Amino acid sequence: MTQQPAKKLYIHDVCVRDGFQMESVFVPTDAKVDLINRLSLTGLAKIEVTSFSSPKAIPALADAESVLVNLNRVPTVEYTALIPNARGCERALKCELDEHNVVMSASETHNRANLRMTRDQSLAQFAEIVRLTNGTVAVNASLSTAFGCPFDGQICDDDLLANIDRIAEIGIKRLTLCDTTGMANPAQVRRICELVLTRFPELTVTAHFHNTRGMGLANCIAALEGGITRFDASLAGLGGCPFAPGASGNACTEDMVHMFNAMGYDTGIDVANLIPLANEIPSLVGHDVPGQVMKAGSYDRIYPMPDWLGGKEQTRLAGSGNALIDPECRVTEVAK
Amino acid sequence: MTQQPAKKLYIHDVCVRDGFQMESVFVPTDAKVDLINRLSLTGLAKIEVTSFSSPKAIPALADAESVLVNLNRVPTVEYTALIPNARGCERALKCELDEHNVVMSASETHNRANLRMTRDQSLAQFAEIVRLTNGTVAVNASLSTAFGCPFDGQICDDDLLANIDRIAEIGIKRLTLCDTTGMANPAQVRRICELVLTRFPELTVTAHFHNTRGMGLANCIAALEGGITRFDASLAGLGGCPFAPGASGNACTEDMVHMFNAMGYDTGIDVANLIPLANEIPSLVGHDVPGQVMKAGSYDRIYPMPDWLGGKEQTRLAGSGNALIDPECRVTEVAK
Known part of the structure; x- marks a missing residue:
């Protein structure tokens, strides 16, 4: 009996954009570049x-061009940026991104509040951006409030699908379903992901969750069960939502990678390489962050026994890591 | 087409025991009684x-008898307490509990570190407790480190099942599978819950998760998919683990209820009644707590539009709650 290879998942980090944009401190350009590198x-x-927002609207990201010109790009990584309008697209085109990430909301009220445009106006901007990029750069449409709007409440399926229809008609091939304010629940996520993937098999779909109400990772699994293999996440769980002061931010990159790896999926990422980066975030932003694995370590971290139980003699317990788990006893979870 | 009734789930709160036992402050007996009531x-x-531990071992819970004698008990609620040994059982028998919750670990090292007994000695205590209670009180066995041990690593299935075999042989009919230090992942949880429920159909099984690595609610859903309908949780997410300083505590009661309700399950609990209680916990224990819904509110909380968008005229947005979601557009998730 041959074992099936682990299912490949694609993890996107949005910390430097979605995380830092909320911060009151300006993270220095060098620090951003170093983190991205x-x-x-x-x-x-x-x-x-x-x-590529107006520096007045988002001063934390006023250094977009400087960040991009200084990166050491890795060919296996796609570099994307948020493009709020055609003006931003014109700036971004000089920076040779792999993707322009355009954004609109599934709900009219959130679109107007967040982007100060109607959805019709946003779609007209999308069309203009597709024209400007002219096939030289991939365009991804992030659909905010896809699982609910803090002003309008639930988005009905017909409205959601009509938004995506219009995005697809413009010729955009990549879509991100965003749970902007953490309203989604796993039953809803699974159903909506299945619905969207069935209706739009030609689209490459990413899921973007927030942990505002504690359901971030549960929603990731629900999306995975609904057919999604691409996930946005933010290092250290940075990010957040102006509607939920004190609540968690974006789904946390290293917590997500840790969970998927433990479940037997192939993220291509060793969580041990993310944890030190996550641990630098609090000093960059000046406050504690919601990430859990950065505090607790990986699930397979092994502790020495208490001294009175003979801990000092337990050489097999020195250090930490997988190798310390009794190989004969090890249970490997195989991803579906 | 008639709609199936929502699946009934049973939520157990362990905050006053599992949460408070870790705290350095002594929560006054009156405050405990008031919270439980x-x-x-x-x-x-x-x-x-x-x-019913030694007051020297857990001073935070030294008032066990006083708490119990002062409760206003509600007939629909089962009142349980942790019973670490036969001595504790003798004390507890005078307090007319509905259940004695005995505890041992699936791993030998954790049992010795936590209870200062071998597992054989713990099982002998269980037998003595079953003899002492003599059928007058239900006995539940909480099996710590069922999904992994911070000293011994992964518990292999045969070891886990052998532990449960021995518990069942003593005549105990209730079992809680505890992820004591938050090592479990959803794939493992689903598999192990299915395994245990298949092998021990006569047992009433509860799942007890910690959110140490952010997977608390994801593990609850996995357990539910594995057949579990009973869940331990802690108000405000209080609790925790000495191995993960700064990480989250037990799965959070109101976050769990909120998620299950949003998914269409019947917890019998209105989360709006839990949130004010959760919000009292920080002042009782003197620090912030991990609960998210207590900070963010329910997913169906609706905010007024910004004033410049006509927020003040949006009378339908006043207040909050389900009723504000457009009824024609409302999507009801139906639990499996």
Whole structure:
């Protein structure tokens, strides 16, 4: 009996854009570049490195061009940036991104509040961006509030699908379903992911969750069961939502990678390489962060026995890691 | 086409025992009693109210008898307490509990470190407790480190099942599978729950997860998919693990109830009644707590639009709650 290879998952880090954009401190350009360069070596499939928003609107990301010009790019990583409008696209085209990530909301009210445009106006911008990029750069559409809107409530399926229809008609081939304010639950996520993938088999779909109500990783698994293999996440769980002060931010990259790896999936990432990077985030942003694995270590971390139980003689317990688990007893979970 | 009734889930709160036992402050007996009394009115199926440990070992719970004598018990709630040994059982028998929750570890090292007994000695205590209770009180066995041990690593299936065999042979009919230090992952949880429920159909099985590595709620869903309908959780996510300083504690009661309700399951609990109780925990213990829904509110919380978008005229957005979601658009998730 041959074992099936582990299913390949693609992890995208959005910390430098979605995380840093909320911060009141300006993370120095050098620090951003250094972080992205080191993230590039971990096995991430994509990194969202900045936003080409107005520097007045998002001063934390006012250094978009400087960040991009200074990167040491790795060929296996796609570098993307948020492109809020055609003006941002024109700036970004000079920076040779692999992808332009355009954004609109599934709900009219959130689109107007967040982007100060109607959805029709956003779609017109999308069309203009597709024209400007002219096939030289991939375009991904991030659909905010796809699982619910803090103003309008639940998005009904017909509305959601109509939004995606219009995005696809423009010629955009990549879509991210975003749970912008952490309203999604796993039953809903699985159903909606199945629905969207069935209706739009030609689209490459990513899921983007927030852990605002504690369901971030549960929603990732539900999305995976619904057919998704690409996930946005943020190092150290940075990010967040102006509607939920004190609550968690984006789904946490290293917690997600840790979980998927433990379940037997192939993320291509060793979580041990992410943890030191996550542990640098609090000093960059000046506050504690929601990531858990950066505090607790990997599930297979082994502790020495208490001294009174003979801990000092337990040489097999020195250090940590997989090798210390009794090989005869080891249970390998095989991903579906 | 008639809709199937929502699947019934049974939520047990362990905050006053598993949460408070870790705290350096002594929560006054009156505050414990008041909290338990109010928790009793929320729809919880079971509340673990204290531990009959040595007051020297766990001073935070030295008031076990006083707590129990002062409760206003609600007939629909089972009141349980941790019983570490036969001596504790003798004390507890005077307090008329609905259940004695005995405890041992699936791994020998953790049993010795935590209980200062071998597993054989623990099982002998269990037999003595079954003899002492003599059928007058239900006995539940909590099996710690069932999904992995911080000293011994992974527990192999044969070891796990052998532990449960011996517990069942003593005549214990209730079992809790505990992920004591948050090592479990959803693939493992689903597999092990299915395995245990198949091998021991006569046992009433509860799952007890910690959110140490962010997988608490994902593991609950995996357990549910594996056949579990009973879950331990801790108000405000209190609890924790000496091996993971700074990491999250037990799976959070109100976050779990919120998720299951949103998914269409019947927990019998309105999360709005748990949130005010959770919000009292930080002042009782003197520090912040990991609960998310207590900070973010329910997923169906609706915010007024920004004023410049006409927020003040949006009378339908006043207040919050389900009723504000457009009924024609509302999507109801139906639990499996």
